Amino acid sequence: MIVKQMYTGCLSEAAYFIASDGEAAVIDPxxxxxxxLEMAAETGTVIRYIFETHFHADFxxxxxxxAEKTGAKIVFGxxxxxxxxxxxxxxxxxxxxxxxxxKLIHTPGHTIESSCYLLYDEAGKPYCLFTGDTLFxxxxxxxxxxxxGFTAEELAEYLYDSVHLKIKPLPDELIxxxxxxxxxxxxxxxGQATFSTLGEQxxxxxxxxAENKEEFIEKVTQGLTRAPEYFRVNARINQKGYxxxxxxxxxxxxxLTVQEFKQQMQRHQMLYLDSRSPEVFVDGFIPGFLxxxxxxxxxxxxxxLLPYHRPILLVTEPGQEEETITRLARVGFDGVVGYLKGGFxxxxxxxxxxxxxxxxxxEEFALDIPYDQRMVILDVRSETEHIQAHVxxxxxxxxxxxxxxxxxMHLEDHHNLYVHCETGYxxxxxxxxxxxxxxxxxxxxxxxxREIRRHPAIEIVEEKSVLN
Numbered sequence: 001m002i003v004k005q006m007y008t009g010c011l012s013e014a015a016y017f018i019a020s021d022g023e024a025a026v027i028d029p030x031x032x033x034x035x036x037l038e039m040a041a042e043t044g045t046v047i048r049y050i051f052e053t054h055f056h057a058d059f060x061x062x063x064x065x066x067a068e069k070t071g072a073k074i075v076f077g078x079x080x081x082x083x084x085x086x087x088x089x090x091x092x093x094x095x096x097x098x099x100x101x102x103k104l105i106h107t108p109g110h111t112i113e114s115s116c117y118l119l120y121d122e123a124g125k126p127y128c129l130f131t132g133d134t135l136f137x138x139x140x141x142x143x144x145x146x147x148x149g150f151t152a153e154e155l156a157e158y159l160y161d162s163v164h165l166k167i168k169p170l171p172d173e174l175i176x177x178x179x180x181x182x183x184x185x186x187x188x189x190x191g192q193a194t195f196s197t198l199g200e201q202x203x204x205x206x207x208x209x210a211e212n213k214e215e216f217i218e219k220v221t222q223g224l225t226r227a228p229e230y231f232r233v234n235a236r237i238n239q240k241g242y243x244x245x246x247x248x249x250x251x252x253x254x255x256l257t258v259q260e261f262k263q264q265m266q267r268h269q270m271l272y273l274d275s276r277s278p279e280v281f282v283d284g285f286i287p288g289f290l291x292x293x294x295x296x297x298x299x300x301x302x303x304x305l306l307p308y309h310r311p312i313l314l315v316t317e318p319g320q321e322e323e324t325i326t327r328l329a330r331v332g333f334d335g336v337v338g339y340l341k342g343g344f345x346x347x348x349x350x351x352x353x354x355x356x357x358x359x360x361x362x363e364e365f366a367l368d369i370p371y372d373q374r375m376v377i378l379d380v381r382s383e384t385e386h387i388q389a390h391v392x393x394x395x396x397x398x399x400x401x402x403x404x405x406x407x408x409m410h411l412e413d414h415h416n417l418y419v420h421c422e423t424g425y426x427x428x429x430x431x432x433x434x435x436x437x438x439x440x441x442x443x444x445x446x447x448x449x450r451e452i453r454r455h456p457a458i459e460i461v462e463e464k465s466v467l468n
Contacts, residue, residue, distance in 0.1 A: 001100060001121055002043060003128060005177060006035060007194055010297050011059055011330065012184035014194055016130055016177060018119065020098025025049040026072075027117065027130050028179050029062035031245055031330050036066060047072045049095055051102070053132025053179055054114040055080070055238045057145050057231035058186055059299070060332050063238075065245055077115025078106045084241045089115070105166055107134040109159020110141030110186075112148045116167065128175035129198070134159070135167060136178045138191030140207040140220055145186070145227050145235070152224070156217040163208065164216075172199030183297070185231075188224055225382070228400065230303035230331060237332050245326070248334050252325045255341035258350040264313055264337060271306060274315040275324045276344065278428035282357040282444060286347055289315060291432040294324055296425045303331040304400045305429070314339040315347075357431045359444045362451040365418060366458050376415040380430040381422055381449065391420075391452060392459040399426045402433050417442035424448045 002019040008030060016027040017039045024045035026036050040047050047070040050063045054077070063074050064084065074086040075095070091106035101120040108114055110133040117130040133141035140163060143155035150158075174197060180186050181194040189206075202208050210216035256264060264270065274285055275294040285291065292301045294316070306312075312335050316324045321339045328336060340346060347354065360368075368375065377394040379386050386396040399421070401407045411417065417439065421427040424446050431444050445452065453460050 001127075003119070003177075004039065005194060006039075007181065009181075010327070011299055012181045012190075013059055014177065014179055014181060018097055018100065018102070019043050019045045020100045020122070022046060023048050023096075023098040025051060025095075025097050025102065026066060027051045028053055028056070028132065029066050031060045031062045031065065032326050033062040033066045033069065033245075036062075037069060040070075046070070048097065049102075050074045051095075051104075051117055051130070052076050052080075052238075053116065053130065053134070054111045055235045056133075056179075057235040058180075058184065058228075058303075059330050060234055060242060061238050062245075064241060068244065075104070077104060077113045079108070080113040082239055082241070105129075107131075107159075107162035107166055109143055109155050109162045110134055111145070112150065112155070112158070114141070114162075118170070126171055126174055128177055129167070129170065130177045130179075131167070132179045133186050134162060135176060135201065135205075136180060136184075136187045136190045137176070137193045137196045137201070138205055139187035139189050140205075141186055142188060142224055142227070143220060144224055145231055152221050153217055156220050157213065159220065160210075160213045160216045167198070168202065168208065170198055172197065172202065174198040176201060185225070185228055185300075225384075228300075228304050230308070233308055234303070234332050242332075243334055245329055248329050248336075249322065249325060252334075252336035252338070253322060254338035255321075256338040257341055258346055258352060261313065261338070261340050261347075262352075267311060269310050270337075271310050271312045272315075273302075273306070273312055274344075274432075275320065276315065276317050278425055280317075281428060281432070282359050284344065284348070284354045284356050285432075286315060286344070287353055287355040288436060289432065290436065291428050293425060293428070294320060294327065298324075299327045299331045301399075301426075301429060302328055302333060305403050305433070306333065308332065310335060312336045315344055316340075318343045318345075355435065357428065357435075357442070357444050359446045360418070361446050362455045362458070365443075365445050365452065366455050368416075368418070369458065372416050374414065374416045376411065376417050378411070378417050378419045378430070379421075379449070380419060380426050385422065385449075388463045389449075389453065390461055391449075392461050399430055399433075402430055405437060408434070408437055408439070411439055413439050413441050415441065418445055419443065420445040420448045420452060422448045423450055 103118040144152035272289040281291040
Protein backbone atom coordinates (compact mmCIF):
# COMPACT_ATOMS: atom_id res chain seq x y z
CA MET A 1 0.00 0.00 0.00
CA ILE A 2 1.21 3.47 -0.92
CA VAL A 3 -0.40 6.63 0.44
CA LYS A 4 1.52 9.78 -0.42
CA GLN A 5 0.61 13.36 0.41
CA MET A 6 1.74 15.69 -2.40
CA TYR A 7 1.75 19.12 -0.78
CA THR A 8 2.09 22.42 -2.64
CA GLY A 9 3.08 25.08 -0.13
CA CYS A 10 2.38 28.20 -2.21
CA LEU A 11 -1.29 27.16 -2.43
CA SER A 12 -1.44 25.32 0.92
CA GLU A 13 -2.94 22.45 -1.10
CA ALA A 14 -2.62 18.71 -0.57
CA ALA A 15 -3.30 16.13 -3.25
CA TYR A 16 -2.96 12.42 -2.55
CA PHE A 17 -1.66 9.42 -4.48
CA ILE A 18 -2.88 5.96 -3.44
CA ALA A 19 -1.57 2.72 -4.94
CA SER A 20 -1.88 -1.03 -4.45
CA ASP A 21 -1.21 -4.07 -6.66
CA GLY A 22 -0.63 -2.13 -9.86
CA GLU A 23 -3.59 0.23 -9.50
CA ALA A 24 -3.67 3.83 -8.29
CA ALA A 25 -5.96 6.73 -7.54
CA VAL A 26 -5.40 10.46 -7.13
CA ILE A 27 -7.41 12.70 -4.83
CA ASP A 28 -7.80 16.43 -5.53
CA PRO A 29 -5.06 16.87 -8.17
CA UNK A 30 -3.63 20.24 -9.18
CA UNK A 31 -4.04 21.41 -12.76
CA UNK A 32 -0.44 20.53 -13.68
CA UNK A 33 -0.52 16.75 -13.54
CA UNK A 34 3.04 15.65 -14.35
CA UNK A 35 3.83 14.78 -10.72
CA UNK A 36 0.98 12.24 -10.61
CA LEU A 37 1.96 10.68 -13.92
CA GLU A 38 5.56 10.43 -12.72
CA MET A 39 4.44 8.83 -9.46
CA ALA A 40 2.40 6.25 -11.37
CA ALA A 41 5.41 5.46 -13.57
CA GLU A 42 7.73 5.16 -10.56
CA THR A 43 5.36 2.76 -8.78
CA GLY A 44 4.44 0.80 -11.90
CA THR A 45 0.75 1.52 -11.43
CA VAL A 46 -2.18 2.56 -13.60
CA ILE A 47 -4.34 5.43 -12.36
CA ARG A 48 -7.91 4.08 -12.30
CA TYR A 49 -9.74 6.80 -10.36
CA ILE A 50 -9.60 10.54 -9.73
CA PHE A 51 -11.57 11.40 -6.60
CA GLU A 52 -12.70 14.97 -5.99
CA THR A 53 -13.76 15.95 -2.49
CA HIS A 54 -15.77 18.94 -3.80
CA PHE A 55 -15.70 21.76 -6.35
CA HIS A 56 -12.54 23.55 -5.26
CA ALA A 57 -12.70 27.32 -5.03
CA ASP A 58 -9.04 28.20 -4.46
CA PHE A 59 -7.49 26.37 -7.42
CA UNK A 60 -8.39 24.73 -10.72
CA UNK A 61 -8.25 20.97 -10.34
CA UNK A 62 -6.37 18.71 -12.76
CA UNK A 63 -9.07 16.08 -12.96
CA UNK A 64 -9.95 16.66 -16.62
CA UNK A 65 -6.37 16.67 -17.88
CA UNK A 66 -5.50 13.64 -15.76
CA ALA A 67 -8.57 11.72 -16.93
CA GLU A 68 -7.74 12.51 -20.55
CA LYS A 69 -4.16 11.26 -20.10
CA THR A 70 -4.98 8.10 -18.17
CA GLY A 71 -8.56 7.14 -18.93
CA ALA A 72 -9.28 7.25 -15.20
CA LYS A 73 -12.83 7.73 -13.95
CA ILE A 74 -13.61 11.06 -12.24
CA VAL A 75 -15.65 10.62 -9.06
CA PHE A 76 -17.58 13.31 -7.19
CA GLY A 77 -19.87 13.01 -4.22
CA UNK A 78 -23.69 13.18 -4.24
CA UNK A 79 -25.39 16.31 -5.59
CA UNK A 80 -22.40 17.25 -7.78
CA UNK A 81 -23.63 18.61 -11.12
CA UNK A 82 -21.02 19.04 -13.86
CA UNK A 83 -20.99 19.90 -17.56
CA UNK A 84 -18.67 16.99 -18.35
CA UNK A 85 -18.88 13.24 -17.73
CA UNK A 86 -18.21 12.07 -14.18
CA UNK A 87 -19.34 9.34 -11.84
CA UNK A 88 -21.52 10.85 -9.14
CA UNK A 89 -21.01 8.51 -6.22
CA UNK A 90 -23.52 7.38 -3.64
CA UNK A 91 -23.06 7.90 0.08
CA UNK A 92 -21.36 4.71 1.27
CA UNK A 93 -20.28 3.57 -2.19
CA UNK A 94 -17.00 1.68 -2.24
CA UNK A 95 -14.26 1.58 -4.86
CA UNK A 96 -11.47 -0.98 -5.24
CA UNK A 97 -7.85 0.11 -5.76
CA UNK A 98 -5.84 -3.07 -5.99
CA UNK A 99 -6.25 -4.73 -2.56
CA UNK A 100 -7.61 -1.53 -0.99
CA UNK A 101 -11.15 -0.28 -0.49
CA UNK A 102 -12.08 3.40 -0.58
CA LYS A 103 -15.47 4.39 0.80
CA LEU A 104 -17.25 7.61 -0.15
CA ILE A 105 -18.80 9.42 2.80
CA HIS A 106 -21.06 12.32 1.83
CA THR A 107 -20.25 15.19 4.23
CA PRO A 108 -22.09 18.33 3.06
CA GLY A 109 -21.37 21.60 4.84
CA HIS A 110 -18.36 23.26 3.28
CA THR A 111 -20.25 22.78 0.01
CA ILE A 112 -23.37 20.71 -0.59
CA GLU A 113 -21.47 18.05 -2.60
CA SER A 114 -18.49 17.83 -0.21
CA SER A 115 -17.42 14.26 0.50
CA CYS A 116 -14.69 12.45 2.41
CA TYR A 117 -13.05 9.18 1.39
CA LEU A 118 -12.29 6.47 3.96
CA LEU A 119 -9.42 4.17 3.00
CA TYR A 120 -9.28 0.61 4.33
CA ASP A 121 -5.94 -1.22 4.27
CA GLU A 122 -5.34 -4.70 2.80
CA ALA A 123 -6.60 -6.29 6.02
CA GLY A 124 -9.86 -4.35 5.82
CA LYS A 125 -9.02 -2.01 8.71
CA PRO A 126 -9.83 1.72 8.44
CA TYR A 127 -6.48 3.42 7.82
CA CYS A 128 -7.03 7.08 6.89
CA LEU A 129 -9.70 9.58 5.95
CA PHE A 130 -9.24 12.08 3.13
CA THR A 131 -11.35 14.92 4.46
CA GLY A 132 -11.11 17.50 1.69
CA ASP A 133 -12.32 20.83 3.09
CA THR A 134 -14.72 19.24 5.58
CA LEU A 135 -12.18 18.76 8.38
CA PHE A 136 -8.79 20.42 8.68
CA UNK A 137 -6.11 20.18 11.33
CA UNK A 138 -7.52 22.50 14.00
CA UNK A 139 -10.45 23.69 11.93
CA UNK A 140 -13.35 22.84 9.63
CA UNK A 141 -14.15 24.18 6.19
CA UNK A 142 -15.80 27.55 6.13
CA UNK A 143 -19.49 27.26 5.15
CA UNK A 144 -19.77 30.50 3.18
CA UNK A 145 -17.84 29.85 -0.03
CA UNK A 146 -20.08 27.85 -2.32
CA UNK A 147 -23.55 27.80 -0.92
CA UNK A 148 -25.65 26.69 -3.89
CA GLY A 149 -28.42 28.89 -2.55
CA PHE A 150 -27.81 28.05 1.11
CA THR A 151 -26.86 30.53 3.78
CA ALA A 152 -23.66 30.07 5.77
CA GLU A 153 -25.77 29.12 8.79
CA GLU A 154 -27.67 26.47 6.83
CA LEU A 155 -24.47 24.92 5.51
CA ALA A 156 -22.96 25.07 8.98
CA GLU A 157 -25.91 23.00 10.19
CA TYR A 158 -25.16 20.41 7.51
CA LEU A 159 -21.50 20.55 8.50
CA TYR A 160 -22.33 19.83 12.12
CA ASP A 161 -24.22 16.67 11.15
CA SER A 162 -21.42 15.59 8.81
CA VAL A 163 -18.69 16.02 11.40
CA HIS A 164 -20.51 14.76 14.46
CA LEU A 165 -22.59 11.96 12.97
CA LYS A 166 -20.28 10.65 10.24
CA ILE A 167 -16.68 11.51 11.15
CA LYS A 168 -16.45 11.59 14.95
CA PRO A 169 -17.70 7.98 15.37
CA LEU A 170 -14.72 6.70 13.34
CA PRO A 171 -11.67 5.25 15.16
CA ASP A 172 -9.40 7.67 17.02
CA GLU A 173 -6.25 6.26 15.40
CA LEU A 174 -7.54 7.10 11.92
CA ILE A 175 -5.12 9.40 10.06
CA UNK A 176 -6.75 12.64 8.91
CA UNK A 177 -5.53 13.88 5.52
CA UNK A 178 -7.12 17.27 4.65
CA UNK A 179 -7.00 19.13 1.35
CA UNK A 180 -5.34 22.21 2.85
CA UNK A 181 -2.78 23.29 5.42
CA UNK A 182 -1.77 26.60 7.07
CA UNK A 183 -2.31 29.74 5.03
CA UNK A 184 -5.35 28.55 3.12
CA UNK A 185 -8.37 30.83 3.07
CA UNK A 186 -10.70 27.79 2.97
CA UNK A 187 -10.64 27.78 6.78
CA UNK A 188 -10.23 30.53 9.34
CA UNK A 189 -7.63 29.05 11.73
CA UNK A 190 -6.05 25.99 10.12
CA GLY A 191 -3.21 24.53 12.16
CA GLN A 192 0.42 24.24 11.14
CA ALA A 193 0.46 20.49 10.49
CA THR A 194 -0.76 19.01 7.20
CA PHE A 195 -2.14 15.81 8.74
CA SER A 196 -3.27 14.55 12.12
CA THR A 197 -5.30 11.78 13.75
CA LEU A 198 -8.99 11.86 14.47
CA GLY A 199 -8.32 11.37 18.17
CA GLU A 200 -6.08 14.43 18.24
CA GLN A 201 -8.74 16.49 16.48
CA UNK A 202 -11.40 15.36 18.91
CA UNK A 203 -9.21 16.64 21.74
CA UNK A 204 -8.04 19.93 20.22
CA UNK A 205 -10.20 21.10 17.31
CA UNK A 206 -12.48 23.92 18.49
CA UNK A 207 -15.28 22.87 16.13
CA UNK A 208 -15.29 19.26 17.32
CA UNK A 209 -15.37 20.45 20.92
CA ALA A 210 -18.67 22.30 20.47
CA GLU A 211 -21.23 20.95 22.94
CA ASN A 212 -24.23 21.27 20.63
CA LYS A 213 -25.30 22.27 17.13
CA GLU A 214 -26.07 25.88 18.07
CA GLU A 215 -22.62 26.39 19.56
CA PHE A 216 -21.01 24.76 16.54
CA ILE A 217 -22.85 27.00 14.08
CA GLU A 218 -21.89 30.09 16.06
CA LYS A 219 -18.24 29.08 16.25
CA VAL A 220 -17.76 28.24 12.58
CA THR A 221 -19.66 31.24 11.19
CA GLN A 222 -18.22 33.96 13.42
CA GLY A 223 -14.97 35.72 12.57
CA LEU A 224 -14.91 34.74 8.90
CA THR A 225 -12.97 37.14 6.72
CA ARG A 226 -14.36 38.08 3.33
CA ALA A 227 -13.83 35.25 0.87
CA PRO A 228 -11.52 36.12 -2.04
CA GLU A 229 -13.58 36.95 -5.12
CA TYR A 230 -11.62 34.57 -7.32
CA PHE A 231 -12.98 31.63 -5.31
CA ARG A 232 -16.28 31.88 -7.17
CA VAL A 233 -14.49 31.92 -10.49
CA ASN A 234 -12.43 28.82 -9.72
CA ALA A 235 -15.40 26.87 -8.35
CA ARG A 236 -17.33 27.63 -11.53
CA ILE A 237 -14.39 26.56 -13.71
CA ASN A 238 -14.12 23.27 -11.84
CA GLN A 239 -17.83 22.64 -12.29
CA LYS A 240 -18.10 23.63 -15.94
CA GLY A 241 -14.75 22.43 -17.30
CA TYR A 242 -11.75 24.16 -18.81
CA UNK A 243 -9.16 24.23 -21.57
CA UNK A 244 -6.36 21.68 -21.33
CA UNK A 245 -3.12 22.95 -19.80
CA UNK A 246 -0.92 21.82 -22.69
CA UNK A 247 -3.01 23.96 -25.05
CA UNK A 248 -2.60 26.98 -22.79
CA UNK A 249 1.17 26.48 -22.67
CA UNK A 250 1.40 26.10 -26.45
CA UNK A 251 -0.50 29.35 -26.92
CA UNK A 252 1.20 31.32 -24.15
CA UNK A 253 4.88 30.35 -24.42
CA UNK A 254 5.61 33.12 -26.91
CA UNK A 255 8.84 35.06 -26.48
CA LEU A 256 8.45 38.66 -27.65
CA THR A 257 11.18 41.06 -28.67
CA VAL A 258 11.20 44.47 -27.01
CA GLN A 259 9.49 45.98 -30.04
CA GLU A 260 6.84 43.26 -30.16
CA PHE A 261 6.36 43.58 -26.42
CA LYS A 262 5.78 47.33 -26.71
CA GLN A 263 3.24 46.75 -29.47
CA GLN A 264 1.35 44.30 -27.28
CA MET A 265 1.37 46.84 -24.45
CA GLN A 266 -0.81 49.09 -26.59
CA ARG A 267 -3.63 46.56 -26.67
CA HIS A 268 -6.83 47.46 -24.83
CA GLN A 269 -7.16 46.27 -21.21
CA MET A 270 -3.84 44.47 -21.19
CA LEU A 271 -2.57 43.32 -17.78
CA TYR A 272 1.12 43.87 -17.04
CA LEU A 273 2.64 41.36 -14.64
CA ASP A 274 6.24 40.97 -13.45
CA SER A 275 6.92 37.74 -11.52
CA ARG A 276 10.52 38.46 -10.52
CA SER A 277 11.43 38.51 -6.83
CA PRO A 278 10.51 41.73 -4.99
CA GLU A 279 14.17 42.33 -4.10
CA VAL A 280 15.04 42.42 -7.80
CA PHE A 281 11.90 44.23 -8.93
CA VAL A 282 12.45 47.31 -6.74
CA ASP A 283 15.78 48.03 -8.45
CA GLY A 284 14.15 48.44 -11.85
CA PHE A 285 11.01 47.49 -13.78
CA ILE A 286 8.89 48.51 -16.75
CA PRO A 287 6.62 51.43 -15.76
CA GLY A 288 3.08 50.31 -15.04
CA PHE A 289 3.92 46.68 -14.25
CA LEU A 290 2.55 44.93 -11.19
CA UNK A 291 4.95 42.77 -9.21
CA UNK A 292 3.83 39.46 -7.72
CA UNK A 293 6.91 37.45 -6.89
CA UNK A 294 6.84 33.88 -8.17
CA UNK A 295 8.54 32.47 -5.09
CA UNK A 296 5.84 33.63 -2.68
CA UNK A 297 2.11 32.88 -2.69
CA UNK A 298 2.09 33.90 -6.31
CA UNK A 299 -1.04 32.19 -7.62
CA UNK A 300 -3.12 33.22 -4.61
CA UNK A 301 -2.22 36.89 -4.93
CA UNK A 302 -2.76 36.80 -8.68
CA UNK A 303 -6.26 35.49 -7.99
CA UNK A 304 -6.91 38.12 -5.35
CA LEU A 305 -5.65 41.09 -7.35
CA LEU A 306 -5.98 40.46 -11.09
CA PRO A 307 -9.24 40.62 -13.02
CA TYR A 308 -10.06 37.54 -15.07
CA HIS A 309 -10.62 37.35 -18.83
CA ARG A 310 -8.06 39.98 -19.75
CA PRO A 311 -4.85 39.32 -21.72
CA ILE A 312 -1.63 39.19 -19.70
CA LEU A 313 1.89 40.26 -20.65
CA LEU A 314 4.68 38.75 -18.56
CA VAL A 315 8.12 39.75 -17.43
CA THR A 316 9.88 36.86 -15.67
CA GLU A 317 13.33 35.74 -14.78
CA PRO A 318 14.67 33.99 -17.90
CA GLY A 319 13.81 30.31 -17.63
CA GLN A 320 10.78 30.86 -15.37
CA GLU A 321 8.28 31.58 -18.14
CA GLU A 322 6.61 28.15 -18.17
CA GLU A 323 6.42 27.94 -14.40
CA THR A 324 4.80 31.39 -14.24
CA ILE A 325 2.21 30.50 -16.88
CA THR A 326 1.49 27.17 -15.19
CA ARG A 327 1.02 28.73 -11.78
CA LEU A 328 -1.32 31.34 -13.22
CA ALA A 329 -3.32 28.55 -14.83
CA ARG A 330 -3.61 26.84 -11.43
CA VAL A 331 -6.04 29.58 -10.42
CA GLY A 332 -7.78 29.96 -13.77
CA PHE A 333 -5.73 32.58 -15.65
CA ASP A 334 -5.48 31.25 -19.21
CA GLY A 335 -4.90 34.49 -21.13
CA VAL A 336 -1.12 35.01 -21.22
CA VAL A 337 -0.24 36.31 -24.69
CA GLY A 338 3.53 36.22 -24.30
CA TYR A 339 6.59 37.15 -22.29
CA LEU A 340 9.54 39.51 -22.75
CA LYS A 341 12.29 37.50 -24.41
CA GLY A 342 15.51 37.86 -22.43
CA GLY A 343 13.65 39.26 -19.43
CA PHE A 344 14.06 42.76 -18.05
CA UNK A 345 17.70 42.86 -19.15
CA UNK A 346 16.57 43.05 -22.78
CA UNK A 347 14.48 46.12 -21.85
CA UNK A 348 17.55 47.74 -20.26
CA UNK A 349 19.71 46.86 -23.28
CA UNK A 350 17.19 48.58 -25.54
CA UNK A 351 17.47 51.73 -23.38
CA UNK A 352 13.73 51.81 -22.72
CA UNK A 353 12.19 53.80 -19.84
CA UNK A 354 12.23 52.13 -16.45
CA UNK A 355 10.93 52.80 -12.95
CA UNK A 356 12.11 51.78 -9.48
CA UNK A 357 10.95 51.68 -5.87
CA UNK A 358 13.02 53.22 -3.11
CA UNK A 359 13.58 50.78 -0.26
CA UNK A 360 14.63 51.74 3.24
CA UNK A 361 15.46 49.55 6.22
CA UNK A 362 13.98 49.80 9.69
CA GLU A 363 16.85 52.01 10.88
CA GLU A 364 16.30 54.64 8.21
CA PHE A 365 12.54 54.48 8.81
CA ALA A 366 13.10 55.09 12.53
CA LEU A 367 15.33 58.10 11.80
CA ASP A 368 12.69 59.64 9.50
CA ILE A 369 9.71 59.30 11.85
CA PRO A 370 10.41 62.32 14.13
CA TYR A 371 11.20 64.73 11.30
CA ASP A 372 8.94 63.86 8.35
CA GLN A 373 5.74 65.86 8.81
CA ARG A 374 4.22 64.47 5.61
CA MET A 375 4.87 60.84 6.50
CA VAL A 376 2.02 58.35 6.13
CA ILE A 377 2.80 54.84 7.36
CA LEU A 378 0.84 52.35 5.27
CA ASP A 379 0.42 48.86 6.70
CA VAL A 380 -0.84 46.49 3.97
CA ARG A 381 -1.15 43.41 6.21
CA SER A 382 -4.55 41.95 7.02
CA GLU A 383 -6.79 43.66 9.53
CA THR A 384 -6.16 40.86 12.02
CA GLU A 385 -2.38 41.20 11.73
CA HIS A 386 -2.66 44.98 12.14
CA ILE A 387 -4.84 44.76 15.24
CA GLN A 388 -2.47 42.33 16.94
CA ALA A 389 0.46 44.74 16.64
CA HIS A 390 1.28 47.76 14.52
CA VAL A 391 3.33 50.94 14.34
CA UNK A 392 1.58 53.73 16.18
CA UNK A 393 -0.27 55.94 13.74
CA UNK A 394 -0.09 53.49 10.83
CA UNK A 395 -2.95 53.41 8.33
CA UNK A 396 -4.14 49.89 7.56
CA UNK A 397 -5.28 49.09 4.01
CA UNK A 398 -5.04 45.31 3.46
CA UNK A 399 -3.37 44.46 0.19
CA UNK A 400 -6.40 42.66 -1.24
CA UNK A 401 -8.43 45.88 -0.82
CA UNK A 402 -5.97 48.02 -2.72
CA UNK A 403 -7.09 47.04 -6.21
CA UNK A 404 -10.15 49.23 -5.54
CA UNK A 405 -9.10 52.86 -6.19
CA UNK A 406 -11.67 54.00 -3.60
CA UNK A 407 -9.54 52.43 -0.84
CA UNK A 408 -6.67 54.72 -1.87
CA MET A 409 -8.64 57.95 -2.18
CA HIS A 410 -7.10 59.45 0.99
CA LEU A 411 -3.56 58.79 -0.21
CA GLU A 412 -2.03 61.57 -2.27
CA ASP A 413 1.26 61.98 -4.05
CA HIS A 414 2.38 64.80 -1.74
CA HIS A 415 2.36 62.32 1.14
CA ASN A 416 5.59 60.55 1.95
CA LEU A 417 4.29 56.99 2.01
CA TYR A 418 6.23 54.37 3.94
CA VAL A 419 4.76 51.00 2.99
CA HIS A 420 5.24 47.76 4.88
CA CYS A 421 3.80 44.28 5.32
CA GLU A 422 5.15 41.47 7.52
CA THR A 423 8.30 40.54 5.57
CA GLY A 424 8.45 42.71 2.44
CA TYR A 425 6.69 40.53 -0.14
CA UNK A 426 3.22 42.11 -0.03
CA UNK A 427 4.56 45.64 0.40
CA UNK A 428 6.32 45.53 -2.97
CA UNK A 429 3.10 44.34 -4.58
CA UNK A 430 1.39 47.27 -2.86
CA UNK A 431 4.00 49.77 -4.05
CA UNK A 432 3.61 48.61 -7.63
CA UNK A 433 -0.18 48.93 -7.29
CA UNK A 434 0.20 52.47 -5.92
CA UNK A 435 2.42 53.41 -8.83
CA UNK A 436 -0.22 52.10 -11.22
CA UNK A 437 -2.62 54.53 -9.51
CA UNK A 438 -0.22 57.43 -10.08
CA UNK A 439 1.16 57.57 -6.52
CA UNK A 440 4.96 57.61 -6.75
CA UNK A 441 6.19 59.32 -3.59
CA UNK A 442 6.66 56.14 -1.62
CA UNK A 443 9.22 53.98 0.09
CA UNK A 444 9.13 50.26 0.71
CA UNK A 445 10.33 49.22 4.17
CA UNK A 446 12.57 46.23 3.56
CA UNK A 447 12.09 43.31 5.92
CA UNK A 448 8.64 44.59 6.88
CA UNK A 449 7.10 44.59 10.32
CA ARG A 450 9.29 41.69 11.38
CA GLU A 451 12.29 44.05 11.30
CA ILE A 452 10.38 47.16 12.35
CA ARG A 453 9.24 45.74 15.66
CA ARG A 454 12.83 44.85 16.59
CA HIS A 455 13.90 48.51 16.47
CA PRO A 456 13.84 50.06 19.94
CA ALA A 457 13.04 53.57 18.70
CA ILE A 458 9.83 52.62 16.87
CA GLU A 459 6.69 52.64 19.00
CA ILE A 460 4.58 49.50 18.57
CA VAL A 461 0.95 49.25 19.65
CA GLU A 462 0.16 45.75 20.90
CA GLU A 463 -3.26 44.11 20.95
CA LYS A 464 -3.82 44.78 24.66
CA SER A 465 -3.22 48.48 24.07
CA VAL A 466 -5.79 48.48 21.29
CA LEU A 467 -8.39 46.77 23.47
CA ASN A 468 -7.75 49.12 26.37
